[in-house]
Amino acid sequence: MLKNLHVALFLALCCAQSHFLYAQGAPESCPRPLPGSAVTEPENLRSRKGVLKVELTAHNAKLSDGSTRYCYIDQNGAESPTLRVNPGDLVVLTLKNDLTTFAPDAMPIAHQHVHADTEKNGNSCASDLMTRESTNLHFHGLTIPPVCHQDDVLHTSIQPGEPPFEYRFRIPENEPPGLYWYHPHIHGFTKEQVLGGASGAIIVEGIERADKAIAGLPERVLIIRDQDLLNPNAPPSKSDPVVPKMLFDRDGDAANTGTGFGKPAKDLSINFVPVPYPDYPPAVIEMKPEKQELWRVLNASGITYLNLEVLFGHTPQPLGLVAMDGVPLNENGLPADFVDWQTHLGVPPGARVEFIVKAPPEGASGLLVTRTVDTGTGGENDPNRAMATITASKDASDPASELAASPAPLPPSPMPWLGSVLPVRIRKLYFSEKLLDPNNPNSATEFYLTVDGQTPAQFDPKSGVPNIIAKQGTVEDWIIENRSNELHAFHIHQLHFVLLNYRGTPVKEPFLRDTVNVPYYEGKALEYPSVRLRMDFRDPNTVGDFVYHCHLLEHEDGGMMGLIRVEP
Ligand SMILES: [Cu+2]
Numbered sequence: 315m316l317k318n319l320h321v322a323l324f325l326a327l328c329c330a331q332s333h334f335l336y337a338q339g340a341p342e343s344c345p346r347p348l349p350g351s352a353v354t355e356p357e358n359l360r361s362r363k364g365v366l367k368v369e370l371t372a373h374n375a376k377l378s379d380g381s382t383r384y385c386y387i388d389q390n391g392a393e394s395p396t397l398r399v400n401p402g403d404l405v406v407l408t409l410k411n412d413l414t415t416f417a418p419d420a421m422p423i424a425h426q427h428v429h430a431d432t433e434k435n436g437n438s439c440a441s442d443l444m445t446r447e448s449t450n451l452h453f454h455g456l457t458i459p460p461v462c463h464q465d466d467v468l469h470t471s472i473q474p475g476e477p478p479f480e481y482r483f484r485i486p487e488n489e490p491p492g493l494y495w496y497h498p499h500i501h502g503f504t505k506e507q508v509l510g511g512a513s514g515a516i517i518v519e520g521i522e523r524a525d526k527a528i529a530g531l532p533e534r535v536l537i538i539r540d541q542d543l544l545n546p547n548a549p550p551s552k553s554d555p556v557v558p559k560m561l562f563d564r565d566g567d568a569a570n571t572g573t574g575f576g577k578p579a580k581d582l583s584i585n586f587v588p589v590p591y592p593d594y595p596p597a598v599i600e601m602k603p604e605k606q607e608l609w610r611v612l613n614a615s616g617i618t619y620l621n622l623e624v625l626f627g628h629t630p631q632p633l634g635l636v637a638m639d640g641v642p643l644n645e646n647g648l649p650a651d652f653v654d655w656q657t658h659l660g661v662p663p664g665a666r667v668e669f670i671v672k673a674p675p676e677g678a679s680g681l682l683v684t685r686t687v688d689t690g691t692g693g694e695n696d697p698n699r700a701m702a703t704i705t706a707s708k709d710a711s712d713p714a715s716e717l718a719a720s721p722a723p724l725p726p727s728p729m730p731w732l733g734s735v736l737p738v739r740i741r742k743l744y745f746s747e748k749l750l751d752p753n754n755p756n757s758a759t760e761f762y763l764t765v766d767g768q769t770p771a772q773f774d775p776k777s778g779v780p781n782i783i784a785k786q787g788t789v790e791d792w793i794i795e796n797r798s799n800e801l802h803a804f805h806i807h808q809l810h811f812v813l814l815n816y817r818g819t820p821v822k823e824p825f826l827r828d829t830v831n832v833p834y835y836e837g838k839a840l841e842y843p844s845v846r847l848r849m850d851f852r853d854p855n856t857v858g859d860f861v862y863h864c865h866l867l868e869h870e871d872g873g874m875m876g877l878i879r880v881e882p
Pocket residue numbers: 801802803864865866869870874
């Protein structure tokens with residue numbers, strides 16, 4: 315165990331080279347497919363007799379290009395398995411921290427959060443030690459209690475060399491069936507670990523019970539991650555309109571060009587198959603001709619917004635949305651078995667979409683792309699790009715999992731629809747950013763998420779003083795404003811909300827979300843753009859202290875986060 319920084323630094327300096335050789339010589343250390351590979355699904359770990367036992371080890375590996383990969387290896391040696399559970403199941407998951415100290419790179423934030431407290435070392439539930447090599451898990455979207463060994467990220471920190479740490483929680487009986495996910499949440503270092511690949515899917519089974527339109531369909535899990543550019547110095551490809559000037563935002567990512575083209579802030583991968591800038595060689599998804607599948611897509615990116623589209627030739631294909639952020643569409647008293655047919659689907663970092671896709675005819679092919687996302691002048695460049703070619707062949711193998719063909723319908727929720735419950739209060743919060751040196755546009759930025767009336771401050775994991783106190787059993791309306799010139803993605807742990815108003819326009823969405831875009835300020839309008847959300851504190855599992863934050867991880871790590879206490 316590393317007792318102090320000096321030891322850590324010594325190990326880093328003395329051993330970096332040998333670990334580099336290890337990563338090169340040991341393909342089992344977070345192996346990744348080559349660009350252009352076929353997209354294979356993660357291994358499925360299914361619960362048995364109401365219990366899912368998982369043993370994960372967090373690994374990392376430093377590559378010759380200077381990048382660091384992170385991965386979870388399970389008890390079978392598989393990487394980032396999909397955890398499949400039923401409502402009511404018990405999850406017993408051990409996490410062993412096998413992260414290695416590599417030579418430090420330029421991330422000044424590292425030093426703000428290292429407070430080696432030897433007395434607390436060894437107690438992962440009350441650790442003051444959150445370093446680059448610490449890790450823990452957040453179960454994004456699940457309504458489970460924010461307490462140690464379940465879903466606490468405020469104090470739970472597991473250090474390298476400690477015995478495996480046990481997570482033990484029950485999936486609520488009323489958890490909506492759908493797609494959730496797990497990832498580390500160490501304040502100050504989440505971005506590095508998630509960009510490196512530390513993430514995986516969780517599926518609460520039974521989505522076909524909520525919507526018979528998808529009964530019997532093969533289901534395919536697609537995890538889209540982002541990572542540092544493999545070819546950062548390459549000019550745009552010849553088929554990409556030349557973009558005159560490369561700008562960087564204050565985080566060092568390629569700034570939004572406003573053109574839909576140019577160098578992206580990050581490369582994307584799909585089930586770990588990289589699709590690197592500048593030529594974006596697509597990965598390959600093989601389907602049976604004209605067969606319908608349910609695609610369960612997670613945006614596990616650190617900072618990249620997606621806007622997914624499937625093209626046959628130049629024609630966008632219908633995508634039948636059946637669930638958002640793990641919640642099936644007909645939770646809002648829609649006609650039974652409703653499908654919302656769209657031609658493109660926006661997915662902020664952290665969000666999930668589940669939709670029906672039909673394969674092209676035999677011999678033809680399609681293309682899964684992400685359209686450009688306008689993230690504002692201060693935002694990252696998320697250009698148009700191909701992600702995967704969809705081929706159709708009778709010999710294509712079906713996905714590993716298929717939804718039940720004649721499911722028993724889900725019983726209706728005993729709770730009234732969130733959108734029709736009266737809120738006990740309205741709160742206003744706002745995203746803002748401040749240059750440390752107002753005269754220097756390239757100086758470091760502080761990121762804030764502030765309750766209106768309080769003083770803007772970067773999140774301090776040690777403060778313990780809640781910014782918001784709510785009562786379990788109630789429902790509140792939160793207006794989230796954006797006073798910065800870049801898009802942010804608001805996320806709250808432990809619960810879902812319903813979007814009521816987007817930028818002044820009332821919306822009536824038939825599903826809940828746990829992550830939502832908050833549009834950027836252009837500096838002209840009299841009012842800041844905002845969203846209005848109805849927050850659901852009715853579930854007893856929301857009692858406790860937890861966080862809300864921007865899901866762009868460099869903003870989250872930079873302090874764009876707040877603490878809420880839900881009292882019983
Ligand atoms: Cu943000």
